[in-house]
Amino acid sequence: MRRFEFLIATSCEAPSIESLNELLLGKGNIKSYDHLNGLVIFETLQTASTVESILKKRFSKVKLVGQSSESLIQAAGVAIIGGNKAKGIVRLLEDENGLNIEGTVSGLEKGSYSVSINEYGDISNACLSTGNPVSKASEETPCGILGQVESDGSIDTKFSLNSGRLSIMECIGRSLVLQNETKKIACGIVGRSPGVSENNKKICACDGTVIWEEQAFGPYAVAPPSET
Template sequence: MEPVGLELKTSGQTEFMVDMKCEGCVSSVKNKLLNLEVGVKKVDVDLNNQVVRVLGSSSVKAMLDGMEQTGRRARLIGQGIPEGPHVVAPQISRFQPLWPNSRPSCLGIVRLVQVNMELARIEASFSGLTPGKHGWAINEFGDLTRGVASTGKVFNPGDQATSEEPLGDLGTLDADGNGEAQFSSSKRTLRVADLIGRSIAVYETEGKSSTGVAAAVIARSAGVGENYKKLCTCDGLTIWESR
């Protein structure tokens, strides 16, 4: 695994809906993003649609935190590569307590984006974990009927079978004293398009054979330019009421 932001080739485009009212809002948001420590190469703002497009490799969390520090609400609406032959829509996994005996307080979200044909970017945010290290991995199946136990082995396609570490091994999450964990890295040879319908599992300890505490199915998420709606027709919530 490689830390995101160390290589320019991990750059992609990320789109946010930001609650902006005027050119002053635009300047404030743009300046904040351009002054993040690493990773932001270009910022475009569409005030009419309240959309901010960021080109670079900074983490989603860092960008969201930065924009919200300006006093404006911001929501992620899309990720991907806007041009080129290797465009792959991002994938997302949302962790919620959906099966019996799952840890009721464990919530999280994982985003996977193909930045080029040889490199995938992975970002995750969790809460409700026990403090300490937790192994996590992409597993073969998206079957959550028995939680982590029914998700199969760590994903490892045939062309990776001789590798010491399975391709789907994501290493460890380090939960702080509040049970929160953040993760931002990249992984070579991982093809995001091959992961739809599989699962991501989090374990009680660093070992991938220990008791599983949470799992979620990997599904397609919105790509660049695909999600400008501000009202969800499913539940009637506005984008600012959702998280």
């Protein structure tokens, strides 16, 4: 079971618990709700992007600000990735089923891309300095390769992967890389993501302007342009 804390920004009129439950239609259970600050905690088996998309049907601004699971490992990770054209956000959360990876990336051309955790949390020379996918002794396929993503060339490519070969603590501090058959397309350093009720950023009570990093990555470290 996963727990997600969302900030719901409205025009100063907070939704009711009843209206949120009706909107979710069985996709999650509300564990707590802070009407004053617009913070609501859901417990669900769904992915964060599924809950977010449901909420966005009703509210203009919705932001995931914390995540955790029932796993003994409560850490979660996030990577803001960038390249020549591609940019996006990828979140990592470990639960009883392994490492769950959710991403939204814009600017990808149609094709297949591998998603990997690479050796070094170093983007000083763009994606070239991230090293190779993490590998353990005697592995035929590096455990750092998390899976494949198919893009149809749409504005946003959304993906959800699962891997039982790496723990969240083996990812934090390293780099997350998207690569096609010939080169690394986008990358970013995996940082620790706030857990539920750990994000204490100050926000505007009406629209939460300063916390919407998917809309403007400004305060976050984006990888410099990758090699051409």
